[in-house]
Amino acid sequence: MTHWMTAPCIEPDAAVAAMAAQRQASLTKPPGSLGRLEALAITLASLQRRDRPCVDQVHIAVFAADHGLAEEGVSAFPQAVTGEMLRNFATGGAAIAVLARELGATLEVIHLGTVNDPGEIAGVRRAIVAQSSANSRHADAMSGVQLEAACAAGRDAVDRALAEGADLFIGGDMGIGNTAVASALACALLGEVPEALTGAGTGLDAAGIARKAAVIGDVLRFHDGHLSSPREALRRVGGFEIAALTGAFIAAAQRGLPVLVDGFIASVAALAAVAMQPTTRPWLIFAHRSHERGHRAVLAALRAEPLLDLQLRLGEASGAAVAVPLLRMACALHRSMATFDEAGVSRV
Ligand SMILES: O=C(O)c1ccc[n+]([C@@H]2O[C@H](COP(=O)([O-])O)[C@@H](O)[C@H]2O)c1
Ligand SMILES: Cc1cc2nc[nH]c2cc1C
DSSP states (O other): OOOGGGGGGOOOOOHHHHHHHHHHHHBBOOOTTTTHHHHHHHHHHHHSSSOOOOSSSSEEEEEEEEOOOGGGSSSOTTTTTHHHHHHHHHHHHHHHHHHHHHHTEEEEEEEEEOTTTTOOTTTTTESSSSOOOOTTTTTTSSSHHHHHHHHHHHHHHHHHHHHTSSSSSEEEEEETTHHHHHHHHHHHHHHHHHHHHHOOTTOOOHHHHHHHHHHHHHHHTTTTSSSHHHHHHHHHHHHHHHHHHHHHHHHHOOOOOOEEEEEEEHHHHHHHHHHEEEEEEEEGOBBOSSSSSTHHHHHHHTTTOOEEEEEEEOOHHHHHHHHHHHHHHHHHHHHHHHHHHHHHHHEE
């Protein structure tokens, strides 16, 4: 039996795209003058299979997990922060909580496992895979069973989004050490050297980045010869929240729910998703270029041109949330502008 993550995704509707393109051409503006906002509206129309797309209902799922690799000193922050941030997400003080409120978006936080587990927190969904992934410098980051559980947690979040009637899915990440993990996975998927894809994360200096790249080099050597399958690469060198995002992106594309992809970590999950099931790709809209070194190469590999470049490097879905108003504007223009005929304006 084929695994659910390799089942094909829904195809965007080319007929609706053609109708939306025709409408764009009829609106009172020089053709093409609204630039990428025009393409955005047409893309959303083809994904949502409606002539007038909308992004009123946005579902944001933030997946939090700890990483065994963090014990190698690859982050500027202590590992305890992952668990501590769970409460901050739930009580509304985290950046994504503020942005979700501004957008009127649904925010759910999914706890996949932390070393300092804060226990039950109202507003945080427990889907514990393990306290942490294992240290991929010396072991597989996770077992096959753990990989399945993490990917299914992402798929389940998409199903909740659909049950709520979401127009758009956003996935976010929280996990100290996860830029190193994402860099290692991106190196495995792209055949790149660590130096090309290793950055400051939460704020390492140049010496810290060099040490982090050396650790990633060790990780890649330890798993050498076993990273050619994207699924195996995700299991051996990935993390629970990255696997959840990978599962979520594939599930969203299989169910026909457009995705707005956040920064570096989410984009590496997108890379894994597209490697596992290439028909995922049309469902992914890339929100921003993160300041994290490596994001540019990952976006290039995905042939993605992100909407924003604001030097954000926070993660937790914040960059995607910031881009939602652009999508809303694109839809409003597409829906509500007058046509040349309606306004009695002369065409060329
Ligand atoms: O998504 C990004 O572009 C991004 C870039 C740098 C850091 N982060 C966030 O910072 C944490 C990982 O940083 P680090 O230094 O611990 O690897 C993790 O919680 C991410 O959400 C996120
Ligand atoms: C405080 C803090 C908040 C975060 N949110 C996402 N990654 C983070 C990393 C840190 C350190």
